[in-house]
Amino acid sequence: MKEILLLKDGEIVLKGLNRRQFEDVLIRNIKYALKGLGGFQIKSAQSTIYIVPQSEDVDLDEAVDRISRVFGLVSFSRAAMCPEKTLDSVLATAPVYLEKMLCAAKTFKVEAKRSDKQFPYKSPEICREAGGALLAKYPHLKVDVHHPDVTVYVEIRDFGAYVHADPIRGAGGIPVGTGGRAVILISGGIDSPVAAYMMAKRGVKLTAVHFASPPYTSQRAEEKVVRLLQKVSRYAGPMRLYTVPFTKMQEKLRDDCPEELFTIIMRRLMMQISEKIAKQRECGALITGESLGQVASQTIGALGCTDEATDMVVFRPLIGMDKQEIINLAYKIDTYDISIEPYEDCCTVFTPRHPHTKPILKFVKSAQEQADFEPLIEEAMEHLKITYIE
Amino acid sequence: MHYLDNSATTAVSPAAAQKAMKLMTCCFGNPSSLHALGIRAEHELQAARETVAGTIGADSREIIFTSGGTEANNLAVFGASEAKRRTCKRVVVSSVEHSSVREAAQKLSDEGWEVVQIPPATDGSVRPADVAAAVTDHTALVSVMLVNNETGVVNPVEEIFEAVHLKNRQTICHTDAVQAFGKLDFGVKRLGADLLTVSAHKVHAPKGCGALFVRKGVRILPRQIGGEQERRLRGGTEPLPAVAAFGVACGEFQTEANLATVRSLNAYAREKLLSIDGVVCNSPENALPYVLNISAGRVRSETMLHFLEERGVYVSSGSACAKGKPSYVLRAMGFEQKRADSALRVSFSKNNTTKDVDALVEGIALGLQTLAYR
Numbered sequence: 236m237k238e239i240l241l242l243k244d245g246e247i248v249l250k251g252l253n254r255r256q257f258e259d260v261l262i263r264n265i266k267y268a269l270k271g272l273g274g275f276q277i278k279s280a281q282s283t284i285y286i287v288p289q290s291e292d293v294d295l296d297e298a299v300d301r302i303s304r305v306f307g308l309v310s311f312s313r314a315a316m317c318p319e320k321t322l323d324s325v326l327a328t329a330p331v332y333l334e335k336m337l338c339a340a341k342t343f344k345v346e347a348k349r350s351d352k353q354f355p356y357k358s359p360e361i362c363r364e365a366g367g368a369l370l371a372k373y374p375h376l377k378v379d380v381h382h383p384d385v386t387v388y389v390e391i392r393d394f395g396a397y398v399h400a401d402p403i404r405g406a407g408g409i410p411v412g413t414g415g416r417a418v419i420l421i422s423g424g425i426d427s428p429v430a431a432y433m434m435a436k437r438g439v440k441l442t443a444v445h446f447a448s449p450p451y452t453s454q455r456a457e458e459k460v461v462r463l464l465q466k467v468s469r470y471a472g473p474m475r476l477y478t479v480p481f482t483k484m485q486e487k488l489r490d491d492c493p494e495e496l497f498t499i500i501m502r503r504l505m506m507q508i509s510e511k512i513a514k515q516r517e518c519g520a521l522i523t524g525e526s527l528g529q530v531a532s533q534t535i536g537a538l539g540c541t542d543e544a545t546d547m548v549v550f551r552p553l554i555g556m557d558k559q560e561i562i563n564l565a566y567k568i569d570t571y572d573i574s575i576e577p578y579e580d581c582c583t584v585f586t587p588r589h590p591h592t593k594p595i596l597k598f599v600k601s602a603q604e605q606a607d608f609e610p611l612i613e614e615a616m617e618h619l620k621i622t623y624i625e
Numbered sequence: 626m627h628y629l630d631n632s633a634t635t636a637v638s639p640a641a642a643q644k645a646m647k648l649m650t651c652c653f654g655n656p657s658s659l660h661a662l663g664i665r666a667e668h669e670l671q672a673a674r675e676t677v678a679g680t681i682g683a684d685s686r687e688i689i690f691t692s693g694g695t696e697a698n699n700l701a702v703f704g705a706s707e708a709k710r711r712t713c714k715r716v717v718v719s720s721v722e723h724s725s726v727r728e729a730a731q732k733l734s735d736e737g738w739e740v741v742q743i744p745p746a747t748d749g750s751v752r753p754a755d756v757a758a759a760v761t762d763h764t765a766l767v768s769v770m771l772v773n774n775e776t777g778v779v780n781p782v783e784e785i786f787e788a789v790h791l792k793n794r795q796t797i798c799h800t801d802a803v804q805a806f807g808k809l810d811f812g813v814k815r816l817g818a819d820l821l822t823v824s825a826h827k828v829h830a831p832k833g834c835g836a837l838f839v840r841k842g843v844r845i846l847p848r849q850i851g852g853e854q855e856r857r858l859r860g861g862t863e864p865l866p867a868v869a870a871f872g873v874a875c876g877e878f879q880t881e882a883n884l885a886t887v888r889s890l891n892a893y894a895r896e897k898l899l900s901i902d903g904v905v906c907n908s909p910e911n912a913l914p915y916v917l918n919i920s921a922g923r924v925r926s927e928t929m930l931h932f933l934e935e936r937g938v939y940v941s942s943g944s945a946c947a948k949g950k951p952s953y954v955l956r957a958m959g960f961e962q963k964r965a966d967s968a969l970r971v972s973f974s975k976n977n978t979t980k981d982v983d984a985l986v987e988g989i990a991l992g993l994q995t996l997a998y999r
Contacts, residue, residue, distance in 0.1 A: 450931030451997070489997045585997060 236332060237316040238295055240286040240302060241390070241397060245309040245407055248282050261307040261410040267472060268301045280393060281350055284308075287316075299403065304470045306436050307413075308405030312388070317396040322356055322364060325389055329365055329398045330372040333387060336400055337369065342379035345369070349391045361389055407436065411472050414438025417520040417550065418513040420505060421445050421463065421476075423456055423578070426524030426553055428463045428570040429561050433552035434522050435471035442516045443474055443624070444509045446481040451585075456578040464624045466570045477512050478620040484611050485585050491606035494587045498532045499594050500603050501585070503544035504612070510545045511616055521545060526553045526561065531590035540594050627938045627981040631827075632774055632804060632916055632972035638829040638877060641870035645831055648866040655862055657854065666865055673872025677836055680875045681802075681821065682812030689837045689855045690868050694803040694824035695725040696848075697837035698768075700859065701799040701820040702729040704845030705766040706738065709797070713765035715739040719751045719780070721954045723801055726768050743769075748909050749778035749958045757788035764796045771816075772805040775954040775970055776908045777916030779809070786817040797843060803827055803835075808887075808915050810880050819843045825867060829974075830874035834867035883975040888914040890973055890982060897986040903993055907955060907968060917971040918955075920964045921989050924996045929969060932992045938985050941970040 242265070247257040258279055265284065269275055274289035275298075286302075288295065295313065302311055315332035317324040330337070337343065347361035356364070365387065370376060390397045417439045421427040431441055445460045457478060464476055484504055492500055509521050525533045532541070542549055553561055565571035628636070637645075648669060654662030656670045671685070678685040691697040706716055718730045720742040734740040741759040745751050751769050760767065767789050771782050786798040799820035805811060807828040813821055820843065825834040839845060839858065852860030891914035898904050903922035921929055926942030933940055955965040971985065 450935055451928050453927065453931050486995075486997060 236328065237287075239288070239314055239316050239397070240295070240298065240311055241314050241399070242284040242286065242302065242311040243309050243402070243405070244282045244284070245307050245405065245409065247307055247409060247413075257307070257410060257413050260412045261305075264305055264307070264410050264412065264472060265302065268305050269298055272298055272301075278394075283392070285394065301469075302405075303403060304406050305410075306406050306408035306438065306470065307410035309407060310402040310405050312399040312402040314388075314390070314397040314399035317398065320351075320354070320391065320396045322361065325361070325396050325398060326365060326368040328396075329387060329389065330369055332398055333385070333400055336385050337373050337376065337387075340376065340384035342377050342383045343369065343385045343387060344378055344380045344383040345387045345389060347389045347391070351391050351393050354391045361391070365389055406470065409436075409438040411435050411438055411470075412440045414440075415520070416440045416442065416516065416518040417522050418442050418444055418509050418516065418518045419522040420509055420524075421460055422524075423460050423463065423574065424524070425558075425565050425571065425574040426526060426529075426561055428467050428524075428568065428574065429564045430522055430524035430550075430552050431464075431467045432470055432564065432568050434550055435467070439520075439522075441467075441471050441474045441522075442512065442518055443476040444479060444505075444512055445476060446479045446505055446508075448480075448482045448485050451482065451485070453578055455576075459573060459576055459578055461622060461624065462573050463570050466568060466573065468624050470568065473623070473625045475516070476622040476624055478622065479508055479512075479615050480618050480620075481615065484608060484615065487606060487608065487611060489585060492602050495589055495591045496594060496599055496602055497585050497587045498590050499537055499540050499599055500606075502532050502537075502541045503599070503603060504608060506541055506544040506549070508612060508615060510547050511612075512619070513547060520548045520550055522550045522552070524553055524561075525551045526556055526558070529558070531592050534592045536593040537591075540596050540599050543596055543600075627977075627984045629971045629973065629977065629981055629985060630939045630941045631974035631977075632970065633941055634826045634832065635829045635974055636976070637826075637831055637870065638874055640877065641830050641873040644873045645866040645870040648869050656865060657852075657862065669869045669872075670863055670865060673869045673875075676872040676875045677823070678838075680807070680878055681823070681838060682814055683838050684841065686856070687813075687838050687841055689839055689858050690863055691835045691837055691859055692833055692864070693826070693835040694723070694801070694822055695835075696859075697822040697824070697835045698723065698725040698801055699729050700837050700845070700848050701822060702726055702733070702766065702768060703848055704858070705797040705799065705820065705843075706733055707846040708844050709765035709795075713763045715741065715759075715761055715764040716766045716768075717741045717743060717756060717759045717764060718768045719756075719770065720744045720957050721749070721751070721773055721775075722768060722770055723774055723803070726770070726801055730768070744957050745778070747959050749773060749776050749912075749954075751780045751785065753781055753784040753788040756785050757792050760789050760792045760796055762793060764793055766797045766799060768799040768801065770801040770804070771811065772802070772809065772913045772916075773954060774804045774916070775952055775968075776918045776958070777804070777912035777914070778909060779805070779911070779913055782818070783816050790817065797845070804916070805913065807875070807878050807880065808884065808913060813838055813840065820845070825871035825874065828871075828874050829877070830871040831867045833864055834871050836871075879975075884914070886975055887973045887977075890914070890977055890979065891917055893979055894971065894982045894985070897982060898989065901986070901990050901993065904989065905964065907958070907960065907964070915973050917973075919969055919971065920960075920967045921969060922967060922993045923963060924967055924992060926966065926968055928996055929967070929989070929992050932996055933985070933988045936984065936988045936991075938981075938988050940985070941972070942968070 273293040276287040317328045345362045345365045347358040419431040654666035656667040674685045797819045803824045806823040821838040826832040907918040
């Protein structure tokens with residue numbers, strides 16, 4: 236029996252004249268996700284994408300797993316393709332294909348979708364006939380149209396007739412690459428990978444920036460960031476990671492700036508450097524994992540001072556979320572266990588004992604200007620390390 | 626490269642590596658096989674067993690090979706307590722044991738055992754009287770390590786076990802000798818140990834192998850079953866390449882000569898390091914010279930470690946865990962948090978020279994001048 240995947244487009248069906256472009260990107264992303272799994276025929280019609288394996292040995296379980304992480308799909312089904320587009324063929328296919336599920340169930344119902352209006356039977360007739368056939372084969376079943384254990388879907392489409400059970404939820408969102416490009420500042424903690432995931436869900440293509448301060452931070456911290464991004468890239472697609480050498484700036488910070496402003500000036504420097512990288516990469520925005528009130532640098536006052544350092548729009552998708560909500564998402568995208576590995580990142584060494592929670596921009600700026608970080612920023616920009624995440 | 630982290634692991638000696646290679650490619654039989662290849666493997670196994678036993682004054686039948694120190698410690702703690710479950714309810718351990726003893730004891734405590742932890746005196750060593758005072762008629766096991774892995778402190782295990790046995794002849798006495806093995810001359814008889822743990826990769830043999838000495842007549846129960854191997858105390862085919870290499874490495878021991886070399890190296894390092902302003906020594910004078918624990922100013926262990934690593938000098942951070950969790954051993958010795966936070970463990974082997982120490986001293990002096998602290 237030939238199995239295929241039927242993918243239902245998400246909110247891109249609401250797009251107007253440019254819908255086609257969105258669909259093209261989505262199909263490109265799907266092709267990328269399925270890379271290495273064998274040959275597939277991929278076609279799109281009636282808000283549905285058909286994925287037809289071209290050989291028997293394709294690992295469809297793995298394909299389902301990968302498709303579940305492609306943004307732009309509201310749901311998808313693993314379906315049996317009936318040999319012919321006839322009612323008899325449907326009635327023969329359904330009991331065999333769904334045998335395991337139906338044996339384990341007590342109640343069921345049938346739903347028919349007839350988008351090919353040339354088909355000689357109407358939807359209620361298909362339901363009735365299919366229901367009868369299934370009851371005949373599995374006499375233990377009862378029909379329950381309100382709360383069935385299993386719903387059997389029969390779809391009569393232009394390309395053929397398909398049978399499947401309840402659809403699988405897709406990742407939602409819109410296709411990565413249709414929402415522009417942005418730089419994600421990633422530290423290695425719990426929050427930034429989640430922020431990256433959330434913006435990728437809105438179609439943003441990512442470039443990652445990480446600040447490394449050896450010897451205060453270890454090689455393992457950098458490797459940890461790579462592993463986190465590998466998890467994120469399962470949703471966000473391939474991306475580049477720029478590692479910025481940050482030690483000299485932090486040492487200058489310690490030498491030349493007031494202690495209580497360490498963190499805030501450090502955040503500003505990170506924004507400025509990220510902005511430069513963003514411009515190189517033609518990105519239109521910066522993304523951070525900040526959440527209001529979580530730490531001293533994430534108060535309204537501090538965020539205001541940080542924002543002033545860049546002209547770019549800064550997205551903070553976690554701004555209104557509680558830590559537990561963020562953690563739940565980190566579990567979902569499988570980054571939590573990596574994030575909690577205990578390597579020093581972005582320097583706890585330089586954390587002030589009593590950071591300002593309400594810094595005054597005027598003083599912050601003058602402290603930063605007095606120290607004059609420009610030459611160091613230039614130097615760092617010349618020593619960026621690029622890692623490709625796939 | 627200046628490798629000064631020999632208490633973490635050591636380079637495998639060429640002869641041991643060759644032996645392992647031979648047993649992986651030529652004489653690769655299973656020691657339990659009945660055919661000639663198996664018998665040859667069994668002879669290799671027996672030879673290694675005899676060499677290892679010889680180094681600690683044991684009989685070869687008293688050696689149980691394991692996957693390493695952790696497994697041997699686990700086998701000792703769980704195996705002994707399980708064997709005495711009916712009559713006993715207490716286990717006594719020192720509070721500065723390696724985690725493979727400490728956490729095993731913690732698990733026993735979760736299962737309802739009375740676990741008594743004996744803190745060390747301020748010099749880091751465990752007092753015999755303190756241990757004996759905790760031993761009752763219902764004490765199954767006492768476990769005190771011979772040499773501490775973080776500080777090199779040598780515990781008076783002989784006196785401790787004597788005091789314990791005076792109080793309760795039946796109590797099983799275990800010592801974790803992983804850091805003392807090959808570095809200090811000790812015999813199991815003189816120590817009065819019933820169980821004793823050693824590990825291969827700390828003595829220039831491969832990782833993945835260790836042994837538990839189980840004195841004849843002492844009954845413990847296995848943790849891993851399914852096979853006749855190792856007197857049924859540890860089922861599973863022996864990792865012969867590692868075991869045989871372990872035997873070769875043990876055959877190369879020159880305990881006295883090496884100790885003298887390392888002692889002078891340690892004295893040299895101590896003098897040089899202590900002349901740097903801000904460096905203090907956490908290992909007491911009478912500690913085993915192979916380990917030298919110091920605190921360098923207020924620079925955090927991990928920062929200094931990475932700084933030294935950039936200069937090709939490899940040491941260990943004194944603290945067991947990175948994120949600001951200070952070493953429980955140093956805390957138990959009464960050092961303040963800041964000092965424990967900046968602790969570094971320097972550990973020598975016979976292969977180190979004064980050049981390694983010079984590189985270390987230079988690195989620490991430079992680090993203290995340039996690195997940020999809090």
